[in-house]
Amino acid sequence: MTTPAPTGVWPVMLTPFDADGRVDLAVLDRYTDWLIDQGAAGLFPVALSGEMYELTPLERLLVAERVVHRAAGRVPVAAAIASAGTDEEVADAVGRLAATGVDIVVLVASVALAEGEPDQRLLDLVDVVAAANPDVALGVYECPMPYHRVLRDETVGALAETGRFAFFKETSHDVGRMATRVWFAEGTPLRVFDAGIETLAQSVAAGTAGLSGWIANVHPDAVARLIDLVRAEGASPRALALQAALGAAEQAMGPTYPASAKVLVDLRSGIGFAPRSRWRPAEVVPAELADLLAQTEREVAAALALVSSPTARVGG
Template sequence: MQSPPAGIWPVMLTPYDDGDRVDLDVLDRYTDWLIERGAAGLFPVALSGEMYELSHAERLEVAARVVARAAGRVPVCAAVAEPGSPDETADRVAELAAVGVDIVVLVASVVLAEQDDESALRTVVDAVLRAHPDVVLGIYECPLPYHRVLGDETVAWLAHTGRFAFFKETSHDVERMRARVAGATGTPMRIFNAGIESFAESIAVGVSGLSGWVANVYPDAARDVFDAAHRGDAARAESLQASLVEVEERMGPTYPGSAKHLVELRAGIGMRTSSRWRPAEVDATELARVREAAEAEVRAG
């Protein structure tokens, strides 16, 4: 099994039309835009894509549409967002694999209830591995419905099954990322940081890329941070990273609508600001300033 490509894996936003239906035409254009701006892979059906607010059928529809539009240009992963028994989880894995995603991602805080001991994860994973020996898997420390940060030993165990290739880690602790990278050494698993605030520093300890909020709006600028860090240009990486941290902070109160508005400002693809997860009125004037400041920093490079 091959490891996923290093770089930027945007957690894709889900566009809606004026009837609150998933807008598949805008999703197509958004997929193209992210790939054209340097995404190494795509992660629809994640928290930023409002996975918990999508129906089961919509989650499959979104994943299938992104796979079809990407058409092999980049790999696509998508998450199992429904709790269930080990066998039910295995069935959900099969459904996502059937629509063509390259990596089916298990969500730590969905597979495990808050009161569960972490050992329960192994029972679920064993059932999935037995049922689907050919499916490539991932793991995601989604902060909702609660934030489950896995133990480093568990992460290493997942890596050494040889079946997990993608780990979206949300500890926001660079030293912990170092330990997780070490634990996955010699396996296909690659660690992806969810936090832009530590991205350049995490590259230095072996993290393979970014899969976080700002990547769905500025995949190109996040890629510039990645490239600068890899060529040893710390000043450029840190300056651009600081600009992207500010973007996240300023769009945070009305996210994901704010991110959708910024995508529309940058791409002009017909992305509406509507959200089922966190509906909020965005401040268009403030977001125009955010865009201007961030793009001035990008141009400065």
């Protein structure tokens, strides 16, 4: 029976590269430990932030297997199928990824479906994948690349009703739509995760299970605290202030992401993360990112110092 994904923070893990351009497994190990120590409820390597489209098929399996080995059961691990094929080829790819030990194999909507194809095509694929892999828990990810495919709400409901889906990274950025998707998934193992920090307080108040987004790679501890605040207080003034601080940090690192995030992680953790990227190589200025980190830490502390009245809730 499929087990729902734990609620909370699911970082879409960054992939470290060494000076020769290879996946840096030693840094990946330390990053895995750090994210867990900082409060990650689960880990999602082999996603867009992990540069999945720039990794070779063997590297995707290597990264997934390494994170599973290092996590050692402390938190569950999800990883995505980043290439298309026939239904049978995708089913085989799901089996190979599951063999790395990941807890959830994630189908990417914009990979599984070509532009213009109806959602029914995904449901037909799932029938084949599920039959060929009867013991594998599945997920779905509305990745914005190679194009942004937002599934119909009824499709999300149909996936949930299979009982095979545990994780949904949804990217509509529409809180009302997220609430509808939560409603469709009620009573099934599927849990809906917001991809955007800018809507997280409101979406958690509406029933989403947490965040799987960029800022979670750098500040998983603060995101976890935000989720806890919303569960205790609703979208209260200090929850919204904390959300605003994290949103500003994400926006500032966005133009040079993921290189900027790698520097910020290293500033926070000291694990030796270099700012190398295959997907979006960019020049970063460490001193500017150090200033951003200091500013974010001040704003997070100020938000948490606010006193929230239980009566001053938004969407709680």
